[in-house]
Structures are given as C-alpha cells and as structure tokens.
Amino acid sequence: MKSTQTLFKLALIAPLALTLTACGEEAPGEGESAAIAAIPAPDGTNWGETITVSAEDGYILGNPDAPLKLVEYASHTCGACANFSATGKPPLKEYVATGVVSFEQRNLVRDPIDVAVATLVRCGAKENMQVLSDQAWGNLEAIFANVNANGAAYEAAGEMPVEQRFVQIAEAAGLIDFFAARGLSADQQRACLADTAKIESIINNSQTQAEELGIQATPTFLLNGRKLDVNQWNDLEPLLQRAGARQE
Template sequence: MLAAAAALLLATGATPAPAVQKKAAPANWLTVIVKTPAGGFRQGNPDAPVKLVEYGSRTCPTCGRFAAEGMKPLRDQYIATGKVSYEYRDYLVHGGPDLALAILNQCVPTARFFDTLDAIYASQPMFADRVEALVHDTPAEAEKMQNLPAPQAALRFAESLGFLKFMAARGLPEAQARKCLGNAALIGGIATVNANAATQYGVNGTPTFFVNGRKMRANSWDRLQPELWAAGA
C-alpha cells in the first residue's frame, strides 16, 4: 500500500505536505515576558491552563508582602513550569508616588519589567520612610505636589523621593526617565488600566487577584496558593 501511494504521488507530480513542526517550549517560561493588550505585563506561558492576574500598587504594603513571600514560590513552582501565567496590572492607590514608580517601571525594556518590579518592592520600606518624612516635614508642599497635573506630580515625587537615582542605578538614564515621566501616552495607558480595573472588574484595593477571570478574596500567598491548586495548577 505504501509503495502504491508513493508511485501515485510520483505519477501525478504531487508532493507530500511538509510535516508541521510544533514550536518547542522554552526551557524556562520565566524568560517569556510581554506587554498585554489589557495594558499589563505577563510572565510565563501564554497558553498556561491557569491565568493569574494581579492588580497591584508599588506603594501598597500588602502587595509588598506578597512580593516578598509569594513571588519566589509562584515563579519556581508554577510559572517556570508553564502551569501558570502571571500578569501584573497597575492600580494606583497613593497618587503621585505610585504613578511615578509605575511610569518608571514601564520605561525599562519589557524583558526587564519584572526584575525592576521586584527591586521596587524590595526597596518599598525605604521609599515609605521617604514619603513619611516628606509629608511630616513639608506637609503643605507634599499636598501641593499631589494636586499637580499627573506628569508634573510624577516628576516632582520622583525627584523628591530619589526615584531617579534608584532607576539610574538599575540602568535607566536620568534623561530617559525624565522623558518617560512626561510621556502622555504612557500616563494615559496607566490611567486606562486603572479606570478599567474599577469599572469592568470591580477592583477597589490592592492586591486584587483574578484566577482564570474569577476575582479572588485572597490577598496573601498562603490564601492564594490553594486557589491555584483548585484551578488545576
């Protein structure tokens, strides 16, 4: 039968269709980082059976605690293996300082987004002390800065709280950082993510997690991990 089929192909001039080669998965899904159409940044397998989304704030202490306690096991056990994809979306809860950090984080190359996010969360206590000192020592000035238009507020807080030097030490030149802080399109994108979070998804605080589109009550790793198990991770 096989010989007859081969002879028929030769006789008619037909050629066999090339075999479809399946693209090999990367050795480590942690290296796969993209900006999503929803305005977030996703790490991991885009076809993962469990899709985790976090709405977070870089100045939120509970978010900082999740970053410290949850991100390593989440990455090691779930994202790296391709079982879970993780998307971070901005939901700003503390005005100008939050906006400045969000802009600067998005100003780095996409491949470095999560490394930079991790570094910001690791430095959260230092930034919180600086914010507290600013509000305590010059309350009128701090309030004035909060009430500035978004680009000006972000720049003033970045200057006052040492964000520019922090980012420069991580490879983002100050001139580029200043340009990003005034980027209307970047600010508008962050504002859209914030608005959609509240109006479309019912987000009203941070961190807020969604697993396969379902809003979670969990806001810590010990409560979120069982939800990943239940979803099939």
C-alpha cells in the first residue's frame, strides 16, 4: 500500500474530469427470481430514513439486512455519478422503502476536490451524508467553475501542510459557503477538513477497496457483492427486478 504522504500527493495531482464510465464485469445469474415480499421497518421508523455506516465506511440507506444489497462506488467529481444521483436515486428510494433493497454509497476518490467533498458530507450527522452528496452532485458545474476562477489558490494548496491543504481546496471550490448554507458551519467544516486521520482513512479505504474489488471507474455498482455491467438507472432497474425487487 502506498504511504499516506504519497496518497495525499496523488489526491492533489489527479486530473479532474466530469465523466467516467463504469467498470462492471459480472452480473447476477440470468434466471429471474420471484418477487420478494416487503419487509416492514421496526415500529416508529421507515427504511427511507434509516442510515447505517458499514464496516467499509459506506453509508447504507434502508434495511441493513435487506436480501438485495446494492452498493455504488462513486466520485463526487464524476458527471455520470451526478446523473445517477439526479435520475436514479429518486426511483431507487421507492425500492429501498420496501425493505427488500438497501443502497450503500462508498467512495472511490480520484482528485483533491473529491476528497474535500467526501470529507464534508461526513462532517455532520450520518443521516445527512447521502442528502449532502446528492446536493453536491447537483452543484457540480458550479464547483468546477469556482475552481477555474480560483486556480491560483487551488494550486497553492498543494504547498500547504496537510491540515491546511483541504481547507484551502474547499475554499477555492466554493464548498465552505455551499455547505454552510446546508447546515454545516464554516468552523465545523474547517475542523473536519483539518482532521488528517479522517482524510487518510477516506483515501486509504478508497484505494484498498478499489484494489481488492477491481473497481477502476465510477459509478460502479455491486449487487450482493457482484459487479454489474451497468452504470445508469435504466439498465440497473431491470437487474433489481430480475433479482426479486418490486416497488411498493
């Protein structure tokens, strides 16, 4: 495994791009399963608001013991991920509401802005992680525009100590103001962005899992541990239905 210093360097020099294609290799078996009956949430709760943090540091929406476990490896600077967030997440949540499907979001970080956003969406309550992620993806073009307008400050971040580096990156990208408008104070954000142990964990988890699972691009989806050769909702939904998922 690369050293932390090397990982931080890679996080700063990785190229920015708006789109990546998925790197799926396998799909579930060809046979179609019978519909799986809905699984009621515990009294006083609903699966659409249930968040669990997995051992892989992913954020699971829905029934953590769902028979169909969907995982997305995503980058916060990936245009295809932003498209899935806008077009796939709303109908996917209808399947999650049944308790039959859970949706886990994990990071495949690929550049410094991605690392900053991945850190900030974890900065508050766990229930807000996916919500803030979706809002950041919806603002992706503005984030890149801010970086282009503040290129000198962005580049200068690479020469700063690690505990200051991602604060500078977030400021150059307009992230501090963006997340402050969504309930994270500027001081809270700066404290999270200066937490080098947490940032190291995000980067190391991303690299380790990518190497172990052969994840090379975003978004990449896994269903019950098997990679799917799809990267958008229109192709993903039939696979969920074939595995037994139904909407309420």
